[in-house]
Amino acid sequence: TLTPAAEVLGQNRVLKEIEKGTIDVTWTMTDKEREERLLPIRVPLFKGLFGWRMMFINEQNLAHLSQLKTLDDLKHIYFLQGQDWPDTKILRDNGLVVSTSLDLEFLFVMLDRGRGDLFPRSILEIKDEYAVFKNQMPLAVLPQLMLKYKSPIYFFFNKNDPEIAKAVNKGLKIMRETGEFDELFYQYNGEIIKNAHLHDKIVIELRNYDLPRLTPVNDKSLWLSFDKVP
16 A cells, blocks of 8 residues: 655655654665665666756846856856755766755745756656746746756665565566566656757766766666667
8 A cells, every 4th residue: 555655755854754664665866875874776767867957047047048058167157956955966066056945946936036047957847847837937948958967766765674675676677577667657758758859958967976886877778868769
């Protein structure tokens, strides 16, 4: 039986609750610290797409920000991210300046008030969030540029109670072998990927220095690559 948590919790709080055993599972981006504290199943649930990042901007800055083309250009721009998101460290480790908030909504307020220039979001998030926030501020998506870095989203469990993790791992293995995993992935995400027009973007690859050593980066069946994008 799947029972959602009674309240919406920040990422760090969820991880603490799993450590305590009050929550059984979450799915979130991995990093070295999280894999030390919790038990991951190393199957990227979104084939790495949470590291494919388009960027919200204040539409009033479109002319200026449309000139950005390189990583060096981005080092003179202010980014916005969640305070407890692994993405924040990835951006900073690549020499980018990041302002943070614990609250997603307030990050849009910061963008509106000019307290940041670029707010990267996964291509799986950006359309829905644009629909929610476009009437609250002059919101736009940077048209020419996107970021890309390795950032798998895994299921995480309590290290001291591995039985549920074993069952889920077995289920994922069966789904991958039968093709059901890819079927579901494209059923829910295929149209979003197609409509993002990724081949029209300049792609700036960032390095994730906090990627754990056991990340299955060489198993191509687990990741979406640009040559498979329609």
